[in-house]
Amino acid sequence: MQFTLEVNGRNHTVDVDADTPLLWVLRDAIDLKGTKFGCGAGLCGACTVHVDGAPMRSCSLPISNVGKAAVTTIEGVGGTPVGERLQKAWLDVDVVQCGYCQAGQIMTAAALLTRMPAPSDDDIVSAMNGNICRCGTYLRIHEAVKQAAKTDLGSAATGKRS
Amino acid sequence: MLDEHLLSDPSDEPTSHSRKKTVAASRRAFLKATAAAGGGMLLSLHLLDFIGAAIADEAQDAFVKVTAYVSITPDNVVTIMAKNPEIGQGVKTMLPMLVAEELDVDWSQVRTQQADLNPALYGNQHAGGSTSTPQNWDPLRRAGAAARQMLVTAAARRWNVAESECETGSGQVRHTPSGRTLTYGALAADAAALPVPDLRSVKLKDPKNYKIIGHSIPGVDSPLVVKGEPLFGIDTVVPDMQYAVFQKCPVFAGKFVRANLDEIKTMPGVRQVFVVKGGSNLAGLMPGVAVVADSWWHADKARRKLDIQWDEGPTSRQSSAGFAQQAAAFGAKAPEHSLRNDGDVAAALGSAAKVVEANYSYPFIAHAPLEPMNCTARVQDGKVELWAPTQNPEPGRKLVAQTLGIDEKNIVVHMTRCGGGFGRRLMTDYMAEAAWIAKEAGVPIKLLWTRADDMQHDFYRPGGFHFLKAGLDSGGKVAAWQQHFVSYGRGGKFAPSADLSPDTFPAKRVPNLSFGASLIPLGVPTGPLRAPGDNALAFVFQSFIDELAHAAGKDPLQFQIDLLGKDELLPGKGAGFNTARARGCLEKVRDVSGWGKRALPERTGLGVAVYYSHLGYFAEVVEAAVADDGQIKINKVWAAGDIGSHVINPTAAINMSQGAILDGFAEALHQQITIEGGRAIQSNFDTFPLLRMAQAAPIEVHFVQSNNSPTGLGEPPLPAAIPALCNAIFAATGKRIRSLPIDTALLKV
Numbered sequence: 059m060q061f062t063l064e065v066n067g068r069n070h071t072v073d074v075d076a077d078t079p080l081l082w083v084l085r086d087a088i089d090l091k092g093t094k095f096g097c098g099a100g101l102c103g104a105c106t107v108h109v110d111g112a113p114m115r116s117c118s119l120p121i122s123n124v125g126k127a128a129v130t131t132i133e134g135v136g137g138t139p140v141g142e143r144l145q146k147a148w149l150d151v152d153v154v155q156c157g158y159c160q161a162g163q164i165m166t167a168a169a170l171l172t173r174m175p176a177p178s179d180d181d182i183v184s185a186m187n188g189n190i191c192r193c194g195t196y197l198r199i200h201e202a203v204k205q206a207a208k209t210d211l212g213s214a215a216t217g218k219r220s
Numbered sequence: 221m222l223d224e225h226l227l228s229d230p231s232d233e234p235t236s237h238s239r240k241k242t243v244a245a246s247r248r249a250f251l252k253a254t255a256a257a258g259g260g261m262l263l264s265l266h267l268l269d270f271i272g273a274a275i276a277d278e279a280q281d282a283f284v285k286v287t288a289y290v291s292i293t294p295d296n297v298v299t300i301m302a303k304n305p306e307i308g309q310g311v312k313t314m315l316p317m318l319v320a321e322e323l324d325v326d327w328s329q330v331r332t333q334q335a336d337l338n339p340a341l342y343g344n345q346h347a348g349g350s351t352s353t354p355q356n357w358d359p360l361r362r363a364g365a366a367a368r369q370m371l372v373t374a375a376a377r378r379w380n381v382a383e384s385e386c387e388t389g390s391g392q393v394r395h396t397p398s399g400r401t402l403t404y405g406a407l408a409a410d411a412a413a414l415p416v417p418d419l420r421s422v423k424l425k426d427p428k429n430y431k432i433i434g435h436s437i438p439g440v441d442s443p444l445v446v447k448g449e450p451l452f453g454i455d456t457v458v459p460d461m462q463y464a465v466f467q468k469c470p471v472f473a474g475k476f477v478r479a480n481l482d483e484i485k486t487m488p489g490v491r492q493v494f495v496v497k498g499g500s501n502l503a504g505l506m507p508g509v510a511v512v513a514d515s516w517w518h519a520d521k522a523r524r525k526l527d528i529q530w531d532e533g534p535t536s537r538q539s540s541a542g543f544a545q546q547a548a549a550f551g552a553k554a555p556e557h558s559l560r561n562d563g564d565v566a567a568a569l570g571s572a573a574k575v576v577e578a579n580y581s582y583p584f585i586a587h588a589p590l591e592p593m594n595c596t597a598r599v600q601d602g603k604v605e606l607w608a609p610t611q612n613p614e615p616g617r618k619l620v621a622q623t624l625g626i627d628e629k630n631i632v633v634h635m636t637r638c639g640g641g642f643g644r645r646l647m648t649d650y651m652a653e654a655a656w657i658a659k660e661a662g663v664p665i666k667l668l669w670t671r672a673d674d675m676q677h678d679f680y681r682p683g684g685f686h687f688l689k690a691g692l693d694s695g696g697k698v699a700a701w702q703q704h705f706v707s708y709g710r711g712g713k714f715a716p717s718a719d720l721s722p723d724t725f726p727a728k729r730v731p732n733l734s735f736g737a738s739l740i741p742l743g744v745p746t747g748p749l750r751a752p753g754d755n756a757l758a759f760v761f762q763s764f765i766d767e768l769a770h771a772a773g774k775d776p777l778q779f780q781i782d783l784l785g786k787d788e789l790l791p792g793k794g795a796g797f798n799t800a801r802a803r804g805c806l807e808k809v810r811d812v813s814g815w816g817k818r819a820l821p822e823r824t825g826l827g828v829a830v831y832y833s834h835l836g837y838f839a840e841v842v843e844a845a846v847a848d849d850g851q852i853k854i855n856k857v858w859a860a861g862d863i864g865s866h867v868i869n870p871t872a873a874i875n876m877s878q879g880a881i882l883d884g885f886a887e888a889l890h891q892q893i894t895i896e897g898g899r900a901i902q903s904n905f906d907t908f909p910l911l912r913m914a915q916a917a918p919i920e921v922h923f924v925q926s927n928n929s930p931t932g933l934g935e936p937p938l939p940a941a942i943p944a945l946c947n948a949i950f951a952a953t954g955k956r957i958r959s960l961p962i963d964t965a966l967l968k969v
Contacts, residue, residue, distance in 0.1 A: 086463070097905050145447065152871045157451070158452060161445075187912050187914050192589060192590040199913065
């Protein structure tokens with residue numbers, strides 16, 4: 059079946075089964091390899107993308123359910139102010155070990171900071187708890203999310219944020 | 221035996237160089253040294269022969285390639301080859317740092333590039349056993365210094381001045397008297413034509429002048445990781461590639477009988493379905509059904525409709541419950557095999573002031589790296605090309621060669637970044653599967669396992685059972701120690717990673733001590749999981765020592781220090797067990813954790829443990845609080861590690877130490893693989909949970925500098941974390957954890 063979907067602001071037409079998870083459409087049909095396969099069951103968060111801004115597990119979301127929603131992936135999130143700040147914070151804090159989960163971590167964090175620009179420590183933990191990091195970089199992920207949020211408060215103080 | 225095995229066929233090494241004989245001879249010398257030294261400095265020195273030969277070969281190949289490790293472009297960008305697989309342990313950054321330091325360039329000039337498998341050029345290229353640092357610390361610094369020396373010589377000749385009047389810095393050679401400078405980029409072509417100096421005699425920097433070693437350098441691939449650029453094995457795409465899945469018998473070593481292949485062939489997108497006969501080597505190509513399709517989703521969807529009849533074989537009668545019964549029966553008897561017998565244990569137990577008896581056990585565990593096993597393979601015209609996330613490319617190539625009947629020299633292995641390893645990717649079964657399926661299918665394929673494939677076809681950390689008895693004298697000293705380890709194996713041989721070294725501490729510190737073993741035959745594959753052996757044994761030894769401290773009425777941390785005794789190098793794995801280094805870590809962690817100096821709330825306790833693993837020493841203190849319902853909260857962890865004179869890349873070292881400690885907590889709190897009917901029943905992260913952010917306690921990492929050559933860090937911080945946590949739980953509740961994973965129901969008020 060043909061589906062036209064919007065990914066990172068661009069339309070793509072793909073010919074796949076209706077039950078194909080968005081993850082495999084992104085990875086194998088559109089060749090966006092940043093979104094990762096970890097569990098195939100919505101348990102690890104490595105495949106997290108935004109669907110109309112909401113963090114979703116793309117491994118468990120059939121393409122037929124995506125419709126006209128705007129999909130943002132790790133390849134596109136850097137184009138948003140929140141995504142850009144997070145990617146910078148991730149590098150400043152030197153979060154990465156193997157790096158396999160980090161796309162999903164950043165996508166979940168971006169959804170959090172978009173919804174809640176100044177999260178508490180508990181807010182960060184509850185938002186990020188669904189994303190597994192097998193290497194255990196959690197302390198640095200937490201720090202990077204905080205740093206990215208602080209940068210935002212800084213720009214808010216100078217009146218850049220409404 | 222190790223010698224013989226390793227030396228069996230070094231001349232088979234593929235090499236395109238005319239100096240094949242020299243390289244093979246060097247390799248032989250190197251391997252011999254490896255086996256003799258078991259790690260550490262000696263090994264590093266012998267690697268030099270090897271690297272010297274490789275550099276000399278490569279220097280003639282290309283004019284900007286100064287050596288096998290260093291290429292320089294005219295604009296003075298220096299590319300340094302990263303020889304070992306990157307699995308998250310940071311070697312793609314750290315190993316080039318060693319070269320860059322002695323090459324005397326600024327890190328901002330440096331690019332790193334992942335080397336393909338080429339042991340003739342790079343020596344040992346594996347990621348395991350925390351060996352990258354100890355094996356490469358000396359040779360790679362010398363490789364950098366050699367290239368620097370060649371650049372200095374080239375400059376001196378260009379200027380017609382004495383080399384002694386030249387100095388280097390930031391990728392330039394400077395003639396001090398005249399102030400003239402030339403960049404390395406301008407000198408690279410000249411330098412590449414020069415003979416490589418003797419690596420033994422090249423001048424190394426005074427460590428006080430280090431500008432890169434000991435300074436935090438962020439991971440070189442991280443800018444690509446955070447943007448989702450393709451880096452990992454699973455991201456590989458080759459032209460005309462199709463996608464494959466492989467269904468094996470869920471019961472280990474089961475054989476294929478029949479299946480509905482004709483039905484599967486008609487499913488959407490399916491291009492080929494075929495039976496793989498396979499063999500009986502659990503670490504190689506096993507029987508199964510391969511499905512090749514135009515997309516992975518189609519392949520996997522078709523696979524789920526497979527209806528296969530298997531001959532499950534004898535392993536189907538094995539189960540975790542059965543193992544526990546067998547262990548209990550063994551535990552009631554004397555051990556089948558004696559591993560060590562010092563003094564007179566029976567007499568010492570008989571005359572002890574106090575006898576403490578305890579049984580410990582731990583389960584099988586899966587590795588569960590987040591990137592499932594995968595490999596992309598192309599087999600064409602008798603040649604094989606593999607793109608593999610592997611920790612062990614060389615044995616992988618050997619296995620593929622054996623499986624396909626193709627000479628190793630016709631097999632190219634590209635090492636991709638690995639989405640975690642933890643020891644799983646030391647095994648290379650998935651490489652053999654991918655190569656075989658590609659050969660049969662006649663097209664390049666990407667084989668990708670599901671999470672269930674990964675969890676149910678692992679080489680598990682073996683479970684184990686320990687029956688312990690110790691006697692304390694009237695002064696509270698350990699006078700007797702008797703340990704019966706019921707493990708897995710047959711014919712007097714332990715299953716992989718299921719052994720116990722007779723030198724394990726407190727051997728040599730308890731006058732009457734016996735270690736014995738009995739072996740349960742096992743059809744389930746086992747293998748090294750991060751800190752193999754130690755990840756289980758630390759829990760047993762360090763928990764029981766803590767029990768003895770409490771039984772003796774002594775402070776557990778001081779009891780540990782007292783048990784270590786005088787400063788001495790005791791026999792042990794690797795370089796031996798240095799009691800002074802262990803004591804140094806305990807003293808450091810005592811001081812930074814405020815041990816014995818802080819009042820703690822009710823049902824909150826501190827636990828301590830110390831362990832020597834893979835040449836590194838770590839002492840850790842855990843503060844844990846146990847709620848009335850038994851739920852455990854780890855408030856804080858302090859870790860003190862001694863990995864030698866230099867922590868090469870501090871930011872990565874701290875990150876990895878924290879990760880290893882959290883990994884230990886995940887094992888202690890959650891993880892077990894249960895065998896039923898000869899198969900692993902857990903299949904995903906719902907039944908085999910990994911640690912999540914809510915459980916990630918703050919961890920302070922301190923390094924104790926010692927006058928020892930730097931060693932690795934992938935494994936050493938992990939083992940102590942488990943007993944430190946269990947000992948903290950005892951301090952908080954008075955309940956002793958003797959079986960993993962921790963059953964919180966036992967901790968309820």
